[in-house]
Amino acid sequence: MEKVLAVENISSLERLFSKEFSRVYFGAETCEQKIPSEVDVKKAIAFCKENNAGFSLMTCFCTDFGLEKLQKLFPLLSEKDELITNDFGVLNEASKYNFKLVVGRLLNRQFRDPRISSFKGKFPEEMINHLSLSQASSPGFRVLLKGFNVSRVEFDNCLQGIGTSLKGTCFSGSIYSPIVFVAATRMCLLANSSKLSSFKKVGIFPCSKECLGKSFRLDSKDFSKQLLLIGNGLFFENKKLPSQKELEQKGIDRVVTNTSLMQSE
Amino acid sequence: MKILSPLSKPFEAGPLAEAGATEFYCGIVTKEWEDKFSYIASSNLRHDKVANFSSFKDLSLAVEAGSEHNVPVFCVFNAHFYSEKQMALVLNHVGQAIDAGVSKIIVSDPVFISMLKKQGFKTDIVLSTANPVFNSASLGFFKKFGIQRIVLPRHLTVKEIEGLAKSAKKLGLELEAFVLNALCPYIDGLCTLQHLGKNSDFVEASELACRMPFKTTCSGKACNETGGNSSSLKACVWQNTETTSCGLCALKSFEKAGINSLKIAGRGNSFDKKLADVKMIKHALSLLDLPEEEFKSEMHGLFFKANKQRCDFKYCYYPNKGLL
Numbered sequence: 001m002e003k004v005l006a007v008e009n010i011s012s013l014e015r016l017f018s019k020e021f022s023r024v025y026f027g028a029e030t031c032e033q034k035i036p037s038e039v040d041v042k043k044a045i046a047f048c049k050e051n052n053a054g055f056s057l058m059t060c061f062c063t064d065f066g067l068e069k070l071q072k073l074f075p076l077l078s079e080k081d082e083l084i085t086n087d088f089g090v091l092n093e094a095s096k097y098n099f100k101l102v103v104g105r106l107l108n109r110q111f112r113d114p115r116i117s118s119f120k121g122k123f124p125e126e127m128i129n130h131l132s133l134s135q136a137s138s139p140g141f142r143v144l145l146k147g148f149n150v151s152r153v154e155f156d157n158c159l160q161g162i163g164t165s166l167k168g169t170c171f172s173g174s175i176y177s178p179i180v181f182v183a184a185t186r187m188c189l190l191a192n193s194s195k196l197s198s199f200k201k202v203g204i205f206p207c208s209k210e211c212l213g214k215s216f217r218l219d220s221k222d223f224s225k226q227l228l229l230i231g232n233g234l235f236f237e238n239k240k241l242p243s244q245k246e247l248e249q250k251g252i253d254r255v256v257t258n259t260s261l262m263q264s265e
Numbered sequence: 266m267k268i269l270s271p272l273s274k275p276f277e278a279g280p281l282a283e284a285g286a287t288e289f290y291c292g293i294v295t296k297e298w299e300d301k302f303s304y305i306a307s308s309n310l311r312h313d314k315v316a317n318f319s320s321f322k323d324l325s326l327a328v329e330a331g332s333e334h335n336v337p338v339f340c341v342f343n344a345h346f347y348s349e350k351q352m353a354l355v356l357n358h359v360g361q362a363i364d365a366g367v368s369k370i371i372v373s374d375p376v377f378i379s380m381l382k383k384q385g386f387k388t389d390i391v392l393s394t395a396n397p398v399f400n401s402a403s404l405g406f407f408k409k410f411g412i413q414r415i416v417l418p419r420h421l422t423v424k425e426i427e428g429l430a431k432s433a434k435k436l437g438l439e440l441e442a443f444v445l446n447a448l449c450p451y452i453d454g455l456c457t458l459q460h461l462g463k464n465s466d467f468v469e470a471s472e473l474a475c476r477m478p479f480k481t482t483c484s485g486k487a488c489n490e491t492g493g494n495s496s497s498l499k500a501c502v503w504q505n506t507e508t509t510s511c512g513l514c515a516l517k518s519f520e521k522a523g524i525n526s527l528k529i530a531g532r533g534n535s536f537d538k539k540l541a542d543v544k545m546i547k548h549a550l551s552l553l554d555l556p557e558e559e560f561k562s563e564m565h566g567l568f569f570k571a572n573k574q575r576c577d578f579k580y581c582y583y584p585n586k587g588l589l
Contacts, residue, residue, distance in 0.1 A: 061455065063425050067400045088375075088396075089403030109345040112457035113474070119305070126350070127303045135346040140376035183451035183458055183475075186420035193496045194487065200577070202502055203584040204422050213487025216500040218479035227479070229500055234451065234458075 001244055004174070006058065006258040010040050013047060016260055024048050025084060025256060027058035029104065030184045030233040032066030033207060035059075041073050045081070056082035059090050061106065061184070067093065074099075084154070095148045102152040103145055105176055109135040110156055112182050114225040114236050117159035132163030142169055155252065156180045157238050159225070166251030173252035178239045179228070179261045188232040190214065215262070230261050237262075266520055268546050269441060270539060271532040272338065273316055275326035277539060282334035284540055285547030288526060289331055290371060292341040293318040293362065298354060305459065308355050309341040310373075310395055312460040316533035321361045328366035339369035343393035345454075346374045356384055363388055371416070373454070378410045389413045391441070397454035399425075401432035414439035416528065420452050423518045423586045430522040439525040445542050447530035448510030448582055450475045450503045478504045502579060509572045512582030513549045513564040520553055545571055561587065 006025035007013045013024060026044040028034035036044070041057065048055040057077060059070055070090060077083060077099040085091045086106035094101060111131045120128055135141045136153045145153065154174040155162055166173045191207030192198035193214070211231035218227040225236040241247075241255065270286035272278060278289060292309040294317045304312050311317055318324045328338045340362040347355050355377070359370055363386060370388050372378055373395035381390065392398065392407050397418040407415065415438055417426060426442060433440050449456065458474040481500040488496055508531070519527070529542045545567055552563050564587070565576050574580070581587050 061397065061399055061452075063399045063421070064401055064428055065425075067402055087399065087403065088406045089398070089400040092402045092406040106455060110457065111459070113459040115459060115474075123303055123305065124301075126301065127306055130302060130306050130348050130351070133346075133348050135374070135376075137348060138346060138376050139349070140379055141346070144375060144379070181457075183456040185451045187450060189499050189502060190496075193499045199499055200502070200579075201584075202578040203581070203588075204420065204425075205585075210487060214483055214485035214496060216497065217482045217484055218500065219482075220477055220479045222474075222477060 001247065002254040004056070004254055004256045005260075006176075006256050007260045008034055009036065010043055010047075012260045012263070013044055017047070017051065017053070019051075021053060021257070023054035023056060023254075025056045025058045028060050029058050029084075029086060029106070030060050030181075031188075031211075031231055032060055032062040032069070033209060034231070035062070035066055035069045036073070038072055038076065041076050045076065054080070054082070056084055056102065058084045058104070059086060059094075061087040062090065082152075091148055091150075100152075101148060101150045102174070103136075103150050103154060105154040105156050105181055106184070107135075108153050108155060110158055111160070112156055112158050112180060114159050114180075114182075114223060118224065119160075128160070129163060132158070132160045134162070134164045136166065136171070137164040142171065146170060152254075154256070157241060159238060162242070162250055162252075164250065167249065169251065171251070172254065173250060174254035174256050175241070175247060175252050176256045176258055177241050178237050179230075179235045179258045180238050181233060181235055182227065183234040185232050185234075189216070189229065190231060228262065235261065266516075266524060266550065267526040268543060268550075269526045269528045270543050271529060271534065272327055272539075273318065273532050274536065275323050275330060277536050278327045278330035278336070278338075279333065280536075281539060281543050282331060282336040284543045286336060286543045288337055288339065289327070290339040290341055290532075291318055291324070291327065292316060292532060293321070293324055293358065295319060295321070295358070298358070301354065302351060306351070307344065308351070308358065309343050310393075310453070311532055313533055321365050324362060324367070325365040332366065337368040338366065339371055339391060340367040341371040341393065342377065343371055343373040343395045345395060347377055352377075352380065356380060359386060359388075369414070375407075375410060378412070382411060391416060394418050394443075395454045397452055398429070401429060404429065404432050404436055404438060408436045408438060412438065414441055414525065416441045417443070418452055418454065419443050419449055419582065423515045423583050426515075426524070427518065427522045430524060434523055440523075441526040441528050442512070442515075442519055442524050443530060443582055444512040444516070444527045444546065445529045445531070446510055446534070447508045448580065476503050476506055506579050507572075510580045510582055511564075511568045511576070512587070513546070513567060514561050514587030515583040516549055516564075517553055517557060517560055518586060541571060
C-alpha cells in the first residue's frame with residue numbers, strides 16, 4: 001500500500017514529511033486563493049526529488065482566475081509527475097500535457113453525509129447499497145475518464161463504506177484519511193474572520209488567508225460526528241480505515257494522509 | 266431575459282404564466298422510484314415530496330397549461346450520478362417526460378448526458394448547477410457533450426459571471442443565473458449534506474443541515490487575534506436563516522452580459538410565494554432603464570416589501586453589486 005502525504009504549502013511539507021511517505025500531494029484541494037506559487041511548486045518538486053518521493057500537484061475547482069494560475073504550473077510537471085484534478089475544466093486543460101492525470105475525490109461523487117451511517121436497518125437494503133456507491137461505479141464514467149487518459153480515481157472514507165470496486169478496471173484507487181470531505185463554499189466564513197467589521201459580511205471577497213490560523217469545530221445533536229469547517233471546506237474525521245485486504249479487493253492501493261488540514265499553520 | 270419559475274402542481278402553471286413566467290422547471294419522483302430507491306436517493310436533488318410531481322399525468326397537465334401561454338416546461342433529473350440499477354428507470358422517466366411535452370431536460374451527471382444521446386432522445390439538455398461550472402474551460406468541456414444551456418453556480422460574483430458570459434457567447438451556450446431564493450451556504454454541486462432532519466425524516470427545506478444550529482468552537486492560534494471572539498460567532502451566520510434570498514440588484518449587469526434566463530429557486534415553495542416571486546421579477550425587469558443607483562434602491566425596496574426585512578449579506582446573492 002502506497003502512503004502519500006497531502007500538504008498545502010512548503011512549511012507543512014518540511015514539517016510533516018517522513019520516510020514512510022513515497023509520494024507528496026502538494027497544493028490546495030478546495031480553494032483557489034491557496035493555489036501555490038511557481039516558486040513553491042519548484043521547491044516542492046525539488047524536495048520530493050531529494051527525498052526520493054513522487055510528486056503530485058493537487059488542484060481545486062476554480063474560476064478563470066484560478067485556472068490562469070494553474071496553467072502556469074502545468075509546464076513545471078514532468079511525465080512522471082501527477083496532477084490531481086477536482087474540476088472538469090481543469091481536467092480538460094491538463095489533458096493537453098503529458099503528466100499523469102488523477103481524478104480527485106471531489107470529482108468522484110459520493111454520498112458523504114455522516115448521518116447516512118445511521119440509515120442501516122431503517123431503509124431498504126438496495127437504497128443503503130446505493131448510498132455506498134460512487135460515480136466511479138458507473139462504467140460510463142470510467143469510459144469518460146479513459147478518454148482523458150486518467151489513470152487513478154480517488155475516494156473518501158465515508159462512514160457507510162465504499163461500494164465501488166476498481167478491481168479489473170484500468171484504474172487504480174486512492175483513499176483519503178482521516179479527513180472526509182463533505183461540502184465546499186466560496187462564501188468562506190473564515191475569510192476576514194479576524195476583523196470585527198467583517199463579522200456579518202458574507203460573500204465572495206478577497207481574503208488574507210485567515211484559515212491558515214484557525215478552523216471551526218461544529219457540534220450538533222443531530223450529527224454523531226463533529227463537523228470541521230476548515231478554510232472553505234466542511235469535513236469530518238474518520239480514523240477507522242478499512243483493512244488493507246478490503247482496500248486491495250476494491251483496487252485501492254494508495255492511502256492519502258491529510259491530517260495537515262487540521263493543523264493550523 | 267426569461268423568467269424561469271419553479272412548478273410543482275399542475276394548477277400553478279396558468280396563473281404563473283399569466284403573472285409573467287416565461288419558462289418552468291419541475292421534478293418528478295414517481296411511486297415506482299420511491300418504492301425502489303426512496304426519496305433519499307431521489308432522481309433529482311430535491312428530497313422532499315412537496316417539491317416534486319408524483320405522476321406523469323400531472324406533469325402532462327402542467328405542460329398543457331403552460332403551452333396555452335406558450336411557456337415551455339423543463340424537467341430536472343439532476344442527481345449527482347445514477348447507479349446502473351437506477352439508469353434504466355431514469356431513462357424511462359425521461360422518455361415519459363418528453364412524451365408529456367417537456368422541452369428541456371436538466372441534468373448533472375455527464376454519463377447520463379451521454380446515455381440520453383445514445384438512447385436517441387431528441388431534447389435540449391441543460392446542465393444543472395449540481396455540476397458546477399466555474400471557468401471557461403468547463404464551459405468548453407460540457408459544450409462537447411451537446412449541452413445547450415448551463416445553470417451557473419450560486420457562488421460566483423457578477424464580475425465572474427460577466428467573464429463566463431463572454432466565453433459562453435463564443436461557444437453558443439445559453440446561461441441561466443439564480444436571482445431569487447435558496448442561497449445555499451455551500452456550493453450545490455459540491456455539497457453532500459442530505460436534506461434530512463432529526464431521525465432521518467423528510468423535512469421542509471428551511472431545516473436543511475447547513476442552517477441547523479451548531480455549537481461552534483474556534484480552534485487554532487489565530488482564534489485569539491484581534492476580533493478573534495467574533496470568529497466562532499461568524500460560523501453561526503447561516504443558522505436558522507430563511508431561504509428568501511435575492512439577487513435582483515444584478516439584473517442590469519445580467520442583461521448587459523447576455524444572461525438568457527433568470528432562475529427562481531424554490532420548487533417546494535407555496536403557490537402564493539411562487540406567484541409573488543414571478544411578479545417581483547417581472548416588476549424588476551420593467552425598471553431596467555433606471556440609472557444604476559436608482560435601480561438598486563428600487564430593488565432593495567422590493568426585497569423589503571416582500572420579506573419585511575432589510576437587505577443583508579446572508580440574503581444577498583451578489584453583495585458586490587447589491588450591498589457594497
